[in-house]
Amino acid sequence: MRTNYPFNCWYIAAASEEIKTGLFTRRVLDQPVVMFRRGTGEVVAMEDRCLHRAYPLSKGRIEDDRIVCGYHGCTYDAGGRLVDVPSQGNVPPGARVRTYPIHEKSGFVWLWLGEPAAARLRPPPRIPWSAEEDGWGKSLEVSSVRANYLLLHEHYLDLTNVFHMYPEAAPPDIHTLPPLNEVEVSELSVSYSRQTVPTRPASWEMDVAGLAADTKLPRVEEGIFVSPALHVQRYIVGPDGEKPYVLLRVQGFTPESHGATHVFLQIQRNYAITDDSVTGYLRTMFHEMGKRDQDVLETVQQQLDQETRPHRDLNFKADRAAIRARRIAQQMVDDERFVLR
């Protein structure tokens, strides 16, 4: 099947905390990738396959910043170079496993699988709105959804599903979301925002932000399709007040293959920063919402997989951001695989 994700793009390959002392493997864009930390702490990523036979390097071990294959013991340095073949004295010169550019920042390990030299033509990935370093409360969950990554983008770019899927999370005085009031596009990004009328808080908002049941405040919801790899949402209660309550939902979507996506979900907040019970509460709540999303998305993917004739989805105004995002991703894919038509 023809893939619909671009290679020339920074994707999240792992949360920093996932790469500890051993070898860590993950399939990204249908490529097996092995990662580890050098003694200096720096992450190294290379193709997870020995040059000798089709045996994953991740099944071997690390010795002094080198990977020793678990099958016949071929050893590779952090640059991917084959440096030792136990069964013979000399090493075939120039033999090396492909390594990939890495950029680790604020708890995420970003990986570049595209044209290696093109990595430095693209700005290093940044998370908009985020208090990149410390200072905000954060929780993180890594999961996997058996659905194409664009279905995930589409799902989160149109939150009009909230009232059907999570009625309990909606504030009590709002009964339907207006279509996005603003959608702003540029060459490679789409952002949107909507503002609600003042409302009393939903129960989760009382629990995590300590809002009193009778505080009536407006809410702003904004989001950005930053790239095919990243969607960030910002939810602000009382945006014009003295103390806006800001919640960020950072979602890294990394295609594992055409039909599966790794999801890196980070929830950041600017309130109750040191309260671990709030972190836990939000983690559980977003985990449960994620499960319901996963259910719907996997069902859609299965349906698509079973279709025998092409269908054209009907789109509504609320889909504008998602349509544009799909188009951006498609354009990036097309530019990469130009064939003379």
Next chain:
Amino acid sequence: MTAPELLVESPQRNRGTYREVELDLQVRKRERVAEGVVVLTLADPAGADLPEWTPGAHIDLMMTPTLIRQYSLCGDTSNSAEWKVGVLLDPASRGGSQFVHDKLHEGATVRVRGPRNHFPMVQAARYKFIAGGIGITPIYTMIAAAAATNADWQLLYGGRTRSSMAFLDVLEDHGDRVSVCPQDETGMLDLAAELSAPDEDTVVYCCGPEGLLSAVEQACTSWPTGSLHIERFAAKAFEPSVGGDSAFEVECQRSGVSVTVPPDKTIYEAVEEAGVDVLGSCMEGVCGTCECDVIEGEPDPRDSVLSEAERESGATIMICVSRSRSERLVLDL
């Protein structure tokens, strides 16, 4: 340094709910890079990141509500702190370049819209770049990208005189990949020779004055479809169809609206009046903002954005200028 001034007096943002990014940026630097050519460096006054872009992209400088000009970005795509545009200060101009000359001093603020890209750089084994005059600006970034990825490339760069040609110092560092051809020294570009051998693995990128573009189009007729990519900032002249334009029906499938487009109105105007959300910018078929998918019917393309192949396929249409050959057109709107 002059005191900062905001050039669009009462910032009237495009009111539509679906629109392109608009930013008020400050002129950080203004450098003369050749006779009559300045490069402006634009940045957010508060230092915010600017949207990402790729080689070939351009922005609109919205000098006044009615004076909007497009300039290709010519800086480093990895720099999200600033954008650079090259502007030709044409002494005969009463419009954009005059405005840049008189008002866009260091410290001034100007409204910017975009970026968007209708001259995207596709991945290829070999690139043949052809630039005329200020048309070097998008090509300049493409060359940086081609050089960085070790692609094979060649540049043919024409201009009036050597001193009028921008970026020569950097370009000439690339040795014999670059042919600099000032007209007063070497005469007209020899396009026939340059493009005489069509090659499957080569894509041609050309930007420059209309004369150069049409000459290159001519010279490339024997090349495989899709190998030529050109950037046109002024709309291509179209022969009006015999007997004038006729009316046709447009159905906007997503919005469930159908309208008749009379001969004296564009599809864009007709559907907008009917309350359909549309996104547009240049209104003359050069920017590509208003592009939408054609679900049914045969469009009559009149834009300068689509390639020959795209035109033939009829899969998308620029609704600000194009019309319909069939009586009915169903659009994804």
